[in-house]
Amino acid sequence: MKCIHFIINPIAGSSNNIVTKDILQKYFVDDKYSLTIKLSTHKKHAIKLTKQSIDEGATIIVACGGDGTVNEVASCIVGTSIKLGIIPTGSGNGLASNLKIPKIIEKAITLIKQENITQIDVGTINEHYFFSNTGVGFDASVIKNYEASNERTLYNYIKASLKSFRELNKQEEVKISIDNKNTFINPFMIFVSNSNELGYKISLTPKASLRDGLLDAIIIPKISKIKVVVFGVLMLFRKHQILKKAQVFQTKSIHLLRVKGSVFETQIDGELYQIKEKHIFISLKEKSLNVIT
Numbered sequence: 001m002k003c004i005h006f007i008i009n010p011i012a013g014s015s016n017n018i019v020t021k022d023i024l025q026k027y028f029v030d031d032k033y034s035l036t037i038k039l040s041t042h043k044k045h046a047i048k049l050t051k052q053s054i055d056e057g058a059t060i061i062v063a064c065g066g067d068g069t070v071n072e073v074a075s076c077i078v079g080t081s082i083k084l085g086i087i088p089t090g091s092g093n094g095l096a097s098n099l100k101i102p103k104i105i106e107k108a109i110t111l112i113k114q115e116n117i118t119q120i121d122v123g124t125i126n127e128h129y130f131f132s133n134t135g136v137g138f139d140a141s142v143i144k145n146y147e148a149s150n151e152r153t154l155y156n157y158i159k160a161s162l163k164s165f166r167e168l169n170k171q172e173e174v175k176i177s178i179d180n181k182n183t184f185i186n187p188f189m190i191f192v193s194n195s196n197e198l199g200y201k202i203s204l205t206p207k208a209s210l211r212d213g214l215l216d217a218i219i220i221p222k223i224s225k226i227k228v229v230v231f232g233v234l235m236l237f238r239k240h241q242i243l244k245k246a247q248v249f250q251t252k253s254i255h256l257l258r259v260k261g262s263v264f265e266t267q268i269d270g271e272l273y274q275i276k277e278k279h280i281f282i283s284l285k286e287k288s289l290n291v292i293t
């Protein structure tokens with residue numbers, strides 16, 4: 001019998017696309033499965049629930065939510081033989097979209113039952129994992145403002161972006177080391193991605209692959225507000241690489257050193273993290289997560 005656990009984030013996305021016990025029981029009727037359903041009740045709760053599921057012998061753990069929920073669940077099973085299922089009920093669902101996992105709950109469940117596995121790379125930033133992307137600068141500021149809003153919708157992402165735009169000029173100097181080359185910049189944005197999608201079909205790293213053993217990065221130094229607008233428009237058409245100051249490249253690792261300021265404000269898979277260490281080391285664990293796709 002297969003021991004399959006579902007970790008459901010009831011507030012992900014617009015909250016009207018929720019995975020329920022009724023739906024799951026309809027699809028997992030036969031004796032082949034032992035089904036366990038858990039609901040997260042607060043931030044980071046899915047980590048605790050997943051660890052319990054591992055102890056309870058789950059062989060498939062399904063994250064039902066957006067990239068934040070996927071991060072909490074998947075972080076616990078990196079490097080194990082446990083299979084990760086995803087039912088994308090979040091707002092952005094960047095990773096699921098990259099993996100072509102359907103947003104329609106019933107279709108995602110059908111996929112899980114087929115159990116086709118793809119091994120994907122996993123990004124690391126200090127002691128944290130990321131599966132989609134991480135960043136310092138403008139994107140982290142957007143996430144900070146987004147988290148302060150009470151609804152997780154595209155409209156609130158746009159509002160948060162406008163607020164971050166008004167708050168520009170807060171950047172602190174950072175030393176960046178890539179392949180033994182050091183540069184000092186006041187970054188508008190340092191964005192590092194494992195996946196080719198941010199969510200909502202928007203991408204800063206359209207050429208990124210989850211299976212190529214490389215991180216795709218884009219570094220943009222401090223730019224004028226006009227150039228930020230130009231960057232935003234180009235990004236919608238996936239043409240932002242043509243911005244002269246944008247440095248787009250692939251690498252295995254990036255090292256950042258904070259020169260000023262007391263903390264690195266970063267976003268990790270769309271969640272805000274304050275990193276107190278002076279150093280940030282971003283790297284990759286190749287093909288270390290089994291995802292049902």
Ligand SMILES: Nc1ncnc2c1ncn2[C@@H]1O[C@H](COP(=O)(O)OP(=O)(O)OP(=O)(O)O)[C@@H](O)[C@H]1O
Nearest residue numbers: 013040041043044065066067068069090091092093
């Ligand atoms: N019951 C809950 N109440 C409040 N927050 C919760 C609850 N359960 C989980 N969370 C938190 O909700 C946050 C958002 O989850 P998630 O990222 O899955 O959804 P989303 O933001 O709508 O999707 P996406 O990241 O794809 O845009 C996560 O930080 C998670 O820890």
